[in-house]
Amino acid sequence: MSDAGIPSPLRLLARVATLGVATHWVLKRYEPRTHAPVLALISTVPALVLAFPSSLQAFSTATSAVLACYATYVTALSLSVLVYRLSPSHPLAKFPGPLLYRVSNLCALSMVWNGTQHVVLRELHDRYGPIVRVGPNKLSVCSIDGIQTILGAGGVPKGRTYEARQDPNAPKNLLVLTGKAHAARRRLWNRGMSPEALREYERFLLRRATQLFRKLEGQKGIVDMSAWISYFAFDFMGDMAFGGGFEMLEDPQGDRDILRNNIKNAMRTVTVISQVPWGASTLRTLPVFSRDLLAMRAFGVKFATQRVKSGSQVKDLWYHLIDEAKHEKTTPPMSDVVADGVLAIIAGADTVATATLSVIYYVLSTEGGKYMTALQQEVDGFFARSDADLFAAAREADALPFLNACINEALRMQPPGPTSGTRRVVDGAPKVVNGQLIPSGTDVYVPPYAFHRDPAYFSPHTNAFWPERWLLSTPGALAALGLSAPAASSVVHIADAFIPFSAGPANCAGRALAWQEMRVVLALLVHGFEVRLAAGAERWEAELRDHFVMSRGALPVTLERRRGSASLDALLEGAA
Numbered sequence: 001m002s003d004a005g006i007p008s009p010l011r012l013l014a015r016v017a018t019l020g021v022a023t024h025w026v027l028k029r030y031e032p033r034t035h036a037p038v039l040a041l042i043s044t045v046p047a048l049v050l051a052f053p054s055s056l057q058a059f060s061t062a063t064s065a066v067l068a069c070y071a072t073y074v075t076a077l078s079l080s081v082l083v084y085r086l087s088p089s090h091p092l093a094k095f096p097g098p099l100l101y102r103v104s105n106l107c108a109l110s111m112v113w114n115g116t117q118h119v120v121l122r123e124l125h126d127r128y129g130p131i132v133r134v135g136p137n138k139l140s141v142c143s144i145d146g147i148q149t150i151l152g153a154g155g156v157p158k159g160r161t162y163e164a165r166q167d168p169n170a171p172k173n174l175l176v177l178t179g180k181a182h183a184a185r186r187r188l189w190n191r192g193m194s195p196e197a198l199r200e201y202e203r204f205l206l207r208r209a210t211q212l213f214r215k216l217e218g219q220k221g222i223v224d225m226s227a228w229i230s231y232f233a234f235d236f237m238g239d240m241a242f243g244g245g246f247e248m249l250e251d252p253q254g255d256r257d258i259l260r261n262n263i264k265n266a267m268r269t270v271t272v273i274s275q276v277p278w279g280a281s282t283l284r285t286l287p288v289f290s291r292d293l294l295a296m297r298a299f300g301v302k303f304a305t306q307r308v309k310s311g312s313q314v315k316d317l318w319y320h321l322i323d324e325a326k327h328e329k330t331t332p333p334m335s336d337v338v339a340d341g342v343l344a345i346i347a348g349a350d351t352v353a354t355a356t357l358s359v360i361y362y363v364l365s366t367e368g369g370k371y372m373t374a375l376q377q378e379v380d381g382f383f384a385r386s387d388a389d390l391f392a393a394a395r396e397a398d399a400l401p402f403l404n405a406c407i408n409e410a411l412r413m414q415p416p417g418p419t420s421g422t423r424r425v426v427d428g429a430p431k432v433v434n435g436q437l438i439p440s441g442t443d444v445y446v447p448p449y450a451f452h453r454d455p456a457y458f459s460p461h462t463n464a465f466w467p468e469r470w471l472l473s474t475p476g477a478l479a480a481l482g483l484s485a486p487a488a489s490s491v492v493h494i495a496d497a498f499i500p501f502s503a504g505p506a507n508c509a510g511r512a513l514a515w516q517e518m519r520v521v522l523a524l525l526v527h528g529f530e531v532r533l534a535a536g537a538e539r540w541e542a543e544l545r546d547h548f549v550m551s552r553g554a555l556p557v558t559l560e561r562r563r564g565s566a567s568l569d570a571l572l573e574g575a576a
């Protein structure tokens with residue numbers, strides 16, 4: 001149909017509106033990765049104005065013509081987006097979810113910024129069921145078959161939310177890689193986390209754990225356990241990834257502590273940016289968004305340079321990541337190792353600190369501290385043995401069963417990576433979860449926190465710290481500590497829904513190391529100190545924030561040195 005009868009200004013605006021709608025359909029099909037295509041599309045508006053100079057006569061100035069055209073363009077683009085996202089023809093229309101989240105990812109920004117995403121996702125699953133639409137193009141899945149279908153081998157690759165997480169000028173780290181590149185890099189990591197490698201790390205761990213112990217012995221009054229465990233975790237991971245040098249335990253107020261804040265801020269920033277992957281590259285050019293990521297890289301480069309100078313005297317994680325033993329055909333580039341070294345600090349320090357602190361908090365705060373009493377009984381009994389070998393016990397899954405149960409339960413209650421990033425269902429390979437087809441192009445969360453707090457997988461006491469649930473098959477172990485549990489038949493415990501370390505080929509590469517650290521540090525603390533929560537500790541749970549890894553507040557405690565044992569003294573002296 002001809003538009004010859006329409007006055008020329010309206011004709012111009014109609015063309016601009018059509019351009020707005022067309023822009024939506026182009027961007028929908030070819031989601032931009034840089035700002036250049038976005039700028040190119042936006043500049044078509046003045047180009048259109050210039051292409052029809054006669055239309056300008058109806059406007060008082062050229063500026064008002066351009067402004068009117070942009071207003072029309074944006075309105076048409078927005079309306080097209082809105083109508084499409086809410087329409088029954090949208091591929092995700094059949095999935096329930098809050099109206100605002102269906103409209104735009106921007107609606108979720110405040111919960112992401114505030115770090116409440118994990119809790120909100122759980123609430124949404126309570127309300128809407130196992131699959132919830134939490135963005136225009138995004139689902140959250142809390143259905144047991146989704147774990148293997150999405151995260152398992154042959155599942156769904158990581159989506160673009162991961163790319164937004166890393167420094168744009170640095171090579172990709174393991175977390176961001178997919179497919180063959182991921183498998184090749186993961187081989188290096190797996191070597192660095194093999195049982196033999198972990199044996200090598202024991203002396204570093206003993207040195208740092210002893211240093212922590214001695215520092216805590218010297219503390220008076222209220223002690224912020226959160227800070228001290230963090231210093232330990234960062235120092236130890238610095239030893240692993242860069243051959244040491246962080247020394248936060250030695251100099252807590254030193255400038256290296258800035259790293260902790262860099263990471264905290266950077267994690268929040270990239271978690272927010274990753275909500276709008278199409279704008280990520282543009283946003284990251286702004287110093288406010290890139291400052292902390294760049295500072296982290298500079299930090300990594302500085303420590304890597306020191307590590308290179310020291311050569312292969314020690315078989316730390318760096319030794320394996322840069323393949324100093326020459327297992328690979330080609331030596332990995334130094335820049336990749338720096339990227340993975342920084343990843344090790346982010347992925348390995350904060351996570352272990354949060355989990356260790358959550359154990360301390362829950363065993364002390366639950367039911368008048370009865371779990372701390374049971375834990376001390378188990379650990380004291382262990383150290384009383386003449387053959388007590390803490391590192392041998394830390395290697396085994398069942399040497400200290402109640403300690404393991406408490407760690408598992410703290411990881412269930414507060415998984416240190418509570419949501420993880422989204423996976424994206426690739427073109428031509430839709431997936432079926434819970435009997436429903438998840439179409440290609442969909443971003444999918446498989447959030448650990450939501451699984452762990454689902455009564456369909458863990459009950460009774462779904463939202464309470466109840467370590468007994470991990471020892472149902474060994475009631476004797478509980479009875480020996482004065483604890484009991486109902487018959488296993490009345491308890492729901494779906495172990496496959498426990499995913500604090502994620503699942504599948506990109507699950508946590510450092511899981512075994514994390515377990516070793518947590519067992520050693522907690523056994524030393526429980527045996528060596530009487531720990532009591534102090535005023536303010538009750539805020540622990542509320543101050544845990546989901547910024548990909550948990551950020552946390554203080555955990556004020558008082559400490560009193562216990563009598564300990566000859567085994568403990570020998571262990572601590574051995575580290576000197």
Ligand code: HEM
Nearest residue numbers: 175344347348351352417420421501502506508509510514
């Ligand atoms: C309690 C402690 C820990 C927890 C709960 C934990 C949890 C996780 C989770 C959930 C992921 C998957 C993230 C995702 O896919 O978005 C992950 C990945 C990873 N973690 Fe851990 N982690 C812990 C400790 C460690 C330690 C000590 C290291 C050692 C440096 C480490 C290194 C890594 C690496 C390298 C990845 C990426 C794996 C890959 O993409 O193949 N983590 N971790």
